[in-house]
Amino acid sequence: MNQKEAPIIVGLDIGTTKIAVIAGRKNEHGKLEILGFGRANSNGVEHGRVLNIDQTIKAIQQALKSCFESNPQLEITEVYVGIAGQHIKSLQTRGDIVRHDPESEIQQSEVDILIENQRKTFIPAGDQIIDVIPQEFYVDNIQNIKQPVVGYNGVKVGANFHIITGDKNAIKNINRAVVKSGLTIKDLVLQPLASASAVMSDIDLEAGVAILDIGGGTSDLAVFNENILRHTAVIPIGGENITNDIRQGLGVLKQQAEAMKVQFGSALADEAKANAYITIPGLKGMPAKEISVKNLAKIIQARMEDIFDFVTYHLKQVGLDGKQLNGGVILTGGGSQLKHLIQLTEYATGLNARVGLPIEHLAPNHIEELKKPMYATCIGLILKGYNDYEHKYKEFAENYLKIEVPDSLKTEGAQEQVQENSTNTEATVDVEQRKNKLSFWDKIGEKLKRNIYEIFSDQNDKAM
Helix, strand or coil: CCCCCCCCCCEECCCCEEEEEEEEEEEECHHHHEEEEEECCCCCECEEECHHHHHHHHHHHHHHHHHHCCCCCCCCCCCEEEECCCCCCEEEEEEEEECCCCCCCCCCHHHHHHHHHHHCCCCCCEEEEEEEEEEEEEEEEEEEECCCCCCCCCCCCHHHHEEEEEEHHHHHHHHHHCCCCEEEEEEEEEEHHHHHHHHHCHHHHHHCCEEEEEEECCEEEEEEECCCCEEEEEEECCHHHHHHHHHHHHHHCHHHHHHHHHCCECCCHHHHCCCCCECCCCCCCCCCCEHHHHHHHHHHHHHHHHHHHHHHHHHHCCCCCCCCCCCCCCEECHHHHHHHHHHHHHHHHHCCEEEHHHHHEECCCCCCHHHCCHHHHHHHHHHHHHHHHHHHHHHHHHHHHHHCCCCCCCCCCCEEEEEEEECEEEEECHHHHHHHHHHHHHHHHHHHHHHHHHHHHHHHHHHH
């Protein structure tokens, strides 16, 4: 896929502390060329939920304005949007279908029906299914098939599924805010899954890894093992909770608490200097206040340990708290930038840890700001868009190449001689004639393959 043929995909991350818009396109090397980037402080969003639609719209529009300023020629109409929040839940299901023709090969359309059937799963009133993710497939007595089962044959095909749900009203508020900002939602994507695609490699996926995205309002967890998504969870604690703890514990303003956390904060109190202090200006003529760096670290560590208690609990729930996760814990999101957080993570979970950066998927000339883990979700949303695009391209290519060409277009030497009798119809084709026919269709196929990108890209551009 060359750069000219690839569409522009836009990710919109609506977070508790920031709203980010990133537009990108894959180059000929499969790396993302960033064509536009904008961000704005988030208003109207708490713990991942849109509570004030008008304020959220203003923040989205401000982020879009910043994005357009970075590239005035950019046009944005459709976006992939991340979703998180305490209302997000997940459940495991198992489903199957009985095939009408067990001797024929399983088609992708049958797998699509199997997945779509899971959207009829009973969920609590007021909730809505956001995504259905297949895990292991099975065909008859063949179990634990990791890849899609297209090409197999059998009577019954089924799979285990991970279903992600969310509150209907929360989803409606996101839709309203985005639509009233002049945009169309292409898809809603769970934020930890978007972040995971941006910071996780195929090696991590196979080895087993836990992705912990520490955002402003929540911390989102996604657990992978043996190339399969095993578990997702939303932890109701994020960077904002740490900031509020500092504000209350040290008696400072919220803005001052945030600044101290970013500049002087540490996730390990033992690593903080005992004799170091921060001077906070007094309010309206009041004397300045001296804040101990060690006390600041104690407050941060206590709240981070709460987050890791949740992580440990969820890992135990799915039986992946030991050697099963050889890839350890990958920290991402704005909160992952705290000093000494890797050490605390390893101590609290007993697993190796590192900070995940979305740089692996970015072209060399990317914007320096986007190297930060706080933009992993937005980069992941663009990658999700490309996965959808490539999947649709593949389906389009397969269907397009199967179009039956009229007899008038066939070569004279490839005409089949048909013999009919009362019991059956048998077609006899000379070997040389068949070779000529195959050669002809090979040429047609090659021509279609050369043109198919252009055809599909034109359709995609019109849709966008």
